[in-house]
Amino acid sequence: MTPTSAVASQRRGTRPPLRFTPGGLTFTVLALFLAVVWLIPLVWAVITSLKPESETTAVPVRWLPLEPTFAAYETVIARGDLQQWLLNSTVIATVVTALTLVTCVLAAYAFSKIPFPGRSWLFALFIAGILVPPQVLIIPLFDQMTFLGLIDTYTGIALPQVVAPIMIIILKRFFDAIPRDYEEAARLDGAGHLRILVNVVLPMSTPILAAVGIFTFVQAWNNFLWPFISATDPNLMTVPVGLGTVQGSYGILYAQNMAAAVLGALPLIVVFLLFQRQVVRGVTDAGLK
Amino acid sequence: MTAHADPAAPRKPRSGSPGAHTPETPRALPTRLRDSLTGLGFVAPFTLLFAAFLLWPMLAALWSSFTDRSLARSDSSFVGLANWQQLAGDPAVWQSLWVTVLFTLLSTPPLVVIALVMALLTNRVSGLGWFLRFSFFAPFLLPVAVVTLIWQWMYQPGFGLINAALARVGLSEVAWLTNENTVLLSVVITTVWWTVGFNFLLYLAALQGIPRQVHEAAALDGAGAWRRLFGITLPLLRRTTALVVMLQMVASLKLFDQAYLLTDGTGGPNYAARPIIGYIVDSGFTEMNIGYASAVSYLFFAVIIVAAIIQYRLFSRPGVES
Amino acid sequence: MRARQTHTPTRAPRIGRRGFLTAGIAAAGLGLAGCGSGAATSSGRARLRQWNLFTGGDGARLMEMHEAFREEHPEIQLEDTTFMWGDPFYTKFVMGAAGGRAFDIATVHLSRLRGLGTGTLISPVPRDLLAEHGITEDTVPTTVWDKCLVDGELYAIPLDTHLVVTYYNRRICERAGVLEGDGTLVETNGEEELIDLLTEVKEATGQYGIVMETTGAWRQFWSLYRQLGGEMTFDGELVIDDDKALRCLDFLRRVSEEGLAPRASDAPGTPANFQNEIAGLMFGGNWELPTLRDAGMDFGMRPFPAVFGDPLGQGDSHAFVLPYRRTPDREAENAAVAYAAWMLRNSLTWAGGGHTPAYLPVTGSEDYQELEPQAGYREAAENVQFDPQAWFSGSAAQLQSDANSVFQAVHTGATTPEVALDRFKSAAQRLIDTPPPV
Structure with a gap:
């Protein structure tokens, strides 16, 4: 919004318009100020990453690099472990998302549409499971994974993250809202539940599936505590664990740290820029329910 | 996921008419049986994972909490209530629990209020929606280690951005992460910056659900902007606020990642920023005492349950729900 | 429960049950199996x-x-x-x-x-x-x-x-007149001689005589306690020589109270303080050597001084x-x-x-x-004083960190040596009462 439009709208009528008031300008300035404050750390990280190492700790602090350079990025990329961690994060987040979708959709469908013995009992058990924070389980899970020999394997890192009963509830609520007529028509045609699920229910559920999928992916990508405990081999670490625990032997080098931070942040930021609407919906839908 | 109807699929009924599907007919039983089997089959994969990675560990931890199980010993024995007695008399448990509670008390109000302000502004201002959504929400998408790398750098004494800014305006430097009295506050500030975007989105979604006409009608009645905000908007957001506060409190009680990384795994000077989960990790993996750490885990679980009950009591009172 | 089933390296791998369970879990993981490195x-x-x-x-x-x-x-x-x-x-x-x-x-x-x-x-x-x-x-x-x-x-x-040693700034020490003809620090014997030395250096800097890590006072404490021949054991209960421990803590109190050393100086701050020449001497780990050398300082190194006996240092x-x-x-x-x-x-x-x-x-x-200044403390290194033996003792372990947080208050003057010793003893006793994980 520009001052001109505010003036123009004031001239237009007697009724106080909702958007273009002088007060609106104040709000715009306030919003911009807040947005800039929120962006400063990110911008500062990018700027630092483009400085030569000697400039980073110079006092007084300078905003722009005197001699901008990609040297820090080159060093980080040449070291190679960040690429490995990005790969691990991608593999683990993808597997967790796929398994969550498959197991939760199947279970939610059963709870919603199929009468079977023990249904309400099992559903109550899963609801109770929501109350158990994953943080409570790290000690026994580590013990269990040690026993099974799954520490420092993709399997051991990924599987415990799949158990998110809340997703069943979200999906079940959505499936419950699908009118029975659709599936009954399909049943009359002799379709089994799997066919109904795949051909009737799922096509109607793409928004909620996307929401659950995106939410799960973001959570798994950024999960720290369990991967921190179950991945000790640097070759199997995810981005947050690797960046958080592995040190450079030469001490703290800020330009390199910031270059690594920028590269580690990039994938989800790019995804967000490309699919902003879907990500926002995913987070609000799965978060709100 | 491709989900098109298969035209080649057989359409004819197998045998008997659909009308025959009544409990009296012999066909009914196989259908019910088939349904039961299908249902059980559908829930089986999740149930298996649930049992293996939630139920079993819960029970195993309960058992461990009565043993002296250690990562560095091959055998363990039943020690009765020893771990629980030790827990009750262990000042580190209560100190770390207090850190968690204090963090929750300090972080929840700004995380709710700032998110609300951001959402109100974004909803009000036109033409900047994309930019504002990006600025406020992007930090939430950063992996925690990225956040802490950036903020450790910002908090640096001497050449860190924040202290440089303080010095510029003539204030004295703050030893953000190395002073016992400021380290938890630093964790709070970083957390607000990092996660406020999530609450912001929840509020924004709720605001956009309020029909414009409600405001327009009120404006016609001569209600000023502040009156509209406090008289209409905020009451309409009450349910969302309850939800945001609830989610935020639970999230804050689970503090660990950013506190651990900002303090380089030390918990800060005198453990001033080591939350209860940090103590679980320390006693379980640094001191290798699985039995004791299991007992502390259950204490934390109890805290979460108590918080859930309190919230349920607070927010399910009549009037709030409507 | 699997209380008795943990890993011992000597045992043959038990493929039987564990392998079977692993296979089952891995199958549940839909082909995620394997992937060890x-x-x-x-x-x-x-x-x-x-x-x-x-x-x-x-x-x-x-x-x-x-x-x-x-x-x-x-x-x-x-x-x-x-x-x-x-x-x-x-x-x-x-x-x-x-x-x-x-x-x-x-x-x-x-x-x-x-x-x-x-x-x-x-x-x-x-x-x-x-x-x-x-x-x-x-x-x-x-x-x-x-x-x-x-x-x-x-x-x-x-x-x-590696061990805690004495660093000395040649320029300041020369000004204070505490260098021998060959440029090494004069040798002191006993508490009073050291205090005199520190006083002279303090006069030369105008601020302090020596800096030491007050937030890591265990190193100084254990060095002094061992010079007195003190023993510490943890068999069921803490055995410590109170008189000797008090003499050591009193030394820490004294150097801070008399202004010979800063009341507070943390791990990164201590070598920085030494570099900034607020003092002419430093007690510090021998690993600070490269940092100081890179900073271009003219300094020498000696063993931790003989305050109560032989020049022994914790390490x-x-x-x-x-x-x-x-x-x-x-x-x-x-x-x-x-x-x-x-x-x-x-x-x-x-x-x-x-x-x-x-x-x-x-x-x-x-x-x-021929390495200099390593030659200055080579002999002390042969007699490095290891921490007392217990599962909770040693570098970065709980006993050290408990001791550090209690003893730093002696430097700052917040507690007396007597109170600090009591607190240390109860902290140590609590560790002893904790069931050992090994």
Whole structure:
């Protein structure tokens, strides 16, 4: 919004318009100020990453690099472990998302549409499971994974993250809202539940599936505590664990740290820029329910 | 996921008419049986994972909490209530629990209020929606280690951005992460910056659900902007606020990642920023005492349950729900 | 329950039940199975994953040595990982060793060895293999070698010893008139002589005589306590000589109260204070040497002064250990032992960081004898005072951190030595009452 439009709208009528008031300008300035404050750390990280190492700790602090350079990025990329961690994060987040979708959709469908013995009992058990924070389980899970020999394997890192009963509830609520007529028509045609699920229910559920999928992916990508405990081999670490625990032997080098931070942040930021609407919906839908 | 109807699929009924599907007919039983089997089959994969990675560990931890199980010993024995007695008399448990509670008390109000302000502004201002959504929400998408790398750098004494800014305006430097009295506050500030975007989105979604006409009608009645905000908007957001506060409190009680990384795994000077989960990790993996750490885990679980009950009591009172 | 089913390295792998369970879980993971990290790489070279806790000067030296090792041993693919010093490293160490496949060799503090699960998390070192590479009992100081033995088994390969020493700023000390003709610091004997020295240096700087890490006062305390011949044991209850402990704490009180040392100075602040010349002397670990040298200071080093007896200093030793391994891997073990032996034989580079090599042929060499200022404290290093023995004792372990947080209050003047001693005793007793994890 520009001052001109505010003036123009004031001239237009007697009724106080909702958007273009002088007060609106104040709000715009306030919003911009807040947005800039929120962006400063990110911008500062990018700027630092483009400085030569000697400039980073110079006092007084300078905003722009005197001699901008990609040297820090080159060093980080040449070291190679960040690429490995990005790969691990991608593999683990993808597997967790796929398994969550498959197991939760199947279970939610059963709870919603199929009468079977023990249904309400099992559903109550899963609801109770929501109350158990994953943080409570790290000690026994580590013990269990040690026993099974799954520490420092993709399997051991990924599987415990799949158990998110809340997703069943979200999906079940959505499936419950699908009118029975659709599936009954399909049943009359002799379709089994799997066919109904795949051909009737799922096509109607793409928004909620996307929401659950995106939410799960973001959570798994950024999960720290369990991967921190179950991945000790640097070759199997995810981005947050690797960046958080592995040190450079030469001490703290800020330009390199910031270059690594920028590269580690990039994938989800790019995804967000490309699919902003879907990500926002995913987070609000799965978060709100 | 491709989900098109298969035209080649057989359409004819197998045998008997659909009308025959009544409990009296012999066909009914196989259908019910088939349904039961299908249902059980559908829930089986999740149930298996649930049992293996939630139920079993819960029970195993309960058992461990009565043993002296250690990562560095091959055998363990039943020690009765020893771990629980030790827990009750262990000042580190209560100190770390207090850190968690204090963090929750300090972080929840700004995380709710700032998110609300951001959402109100974004909803009000036109033409900047994309930019504002990006600025406020992007930090939430950063992996925690990225956040802490950036903020450790910002908090640096001497050449860190924040202290440089303080010095510029003539204030004295703050030893953000190395002073016992400021380290938890630093964790709070970083957390607000990092996660406020999530609450912001929840509020924004709720605001956009309020029909414009409600405001327009009120404006016609001569209600000023502040009156509209406090008289209409905020009451309409009450349910969302309850939800945001609830989610935020639970999230804050689970503090660990950013506190651990900002303090380089030390918990800060005198453990001033080591939350209860940090103590679980320390006693379980640094001191290798699985039995004791299991007992502390259950204490934390109890805290979460108590918080859930309190919230349920607070927010399910009549009037709030409507 | 599986209370009795943990890993012991000596036991044959139990494929039966565990393998079956693993297969079941892996099947549930829909083909996610496998994915461990194999020891041998596709190129056929033996992979050697080394974990350490060295940053700064030590880290740079380690990298230099690793580069040289890689050049000499193209058949070994050395992958090193540095974790943050202290608890974060030991947390990762415990988790990685319990998992049994994360690394092939790691550095630890020798004082921590017994608390880290020898026999369960740490495997014994094959002595004959080590001897083939030239490292035996005879090539390492006996005091250090003995620290590597648990129940007669060798569990560690010591790389160095390191200890708290005295640094002196030549320029300031010359001005204060406390240098000998050859430019070394005058030797003091007893508390009063040291106080006199500090007073003279204080007059020269106008601020303080000496800086020491007040947030790490255990090092000073244990050095002084050992000079008095004090013992400390933890068998069921704490045995400590109160009179001797009080004399040591009173010394800490005195230097701060009389303004000879700052009341507060933390780990990064102490060498910075010394560099900024607010004092002419510093008590500090010998590992500060490279930092100060890089800063271009003109300084010398001497043993921790003889305050109550011989000039003994608290210290420790960095040592290599082999982790428990889920699946035995001879090739990786051979590479690990070869690597450790190579590091010992080439530890002259390591000595550049101020540490005293544990490998006697190196310390006996002319090259080492000529190193300055290492020569100034070489003798004290031979008699380094290890921390008292307990699972909760040692570098970065709980006893040290409890002691540090209690004793710093003596420096600041917040508590008296008597109160501090009481607090230390109850903290130690609480650790004793904690069921040991090993």
